[in-house]
Amino acid sequence: MSDKWLNRPDGMDSLAAALPSIDRALDRRINADPENLERGLAQLVLTIVELLRQLMERQALRRMDDGSLSDDEVERLGQTFMKLSERMRELREEFGLDEEDLNLNLGPLGNLL
């Protein structure tokens, strides 16, 4: 396969480090595991919550850009998103999920998040 590299930068470690998670994603898609129902459910629910969180955050950034938010509102929203992001991290840890686990592969549409 080495002949397929047309540009291979130094420091490919970050890419290599991500490979185990790709393997896991493959496993997950092919072998639905009835033993792991709870974790699977948590994963699905957290994925939806994360989708909503990101959508709302994007909306907040857009409104911040066009100046339709007061300084107070920006601060309050920022605090909320910061705490949400922190809480999501805790929940992920609780269920043993990585950031990449909170995603759905939508085939030709790419990933949900």
Add this chain to the structure above:
Amino acid sequence: MIDLYAITDHPGPALPDATPLRLVARGSLAGVCGAAGAEEAVTPEGLWRHERIVEDLMQNRDVLPVRYGTRFPDESAAGRVLEERGEQFAAALDRVRGAVELAVRVISGPGVPPPADDEATAVGAGEVGAGTAYLRARQREKAASSEAANVVHQPLSAVARDHVTGPGTLPGELLRAAYLVSADAVATFTATVGRLQVEHRGLLITCTGPWPAYSFAQR
């Protein structure tokens, strides 16, 4: 069961003899098929075997690559699909004619400072609240990613005939794109990638190929 590997013009050059392949010809198109193995499972080995066959075909003809795992009960079933969707396949084959796919990923390297740094400074200086600092940092992060992606994508898309970009799936991935590049422009394309890599040391730019034009087979 038979596997369908690719769709090509008919008639075309003789099939490579490394693997036993058969042609299912309908009109000006032919599907290149082979007996499917007994195993149903999707395996990396199976995927590479499929890839090798399509790449062998690619050496001396235009191919519309077919996704790994496309199976038919027999040759007449494959032939029926070629008849029913012939027009669509012919148009797709025309689109990728004389071109290959090159895959590019841009990952933010160690040279790009994490935006969290200025966030901490801003809070420390007491200029803005933590919430505002958080949102501003997110904003900068987003702007930096899209700028880095554009800096690479613009010059490459200018050399390519077509492109598709997809959302990144790796940590720090700023751009994931496939470019449809005419065979005679591949050298220019890779030289451009090399130049961009030299100019942007903070980015890891990977480029692989030439691949069959999988990303452009279906539009």
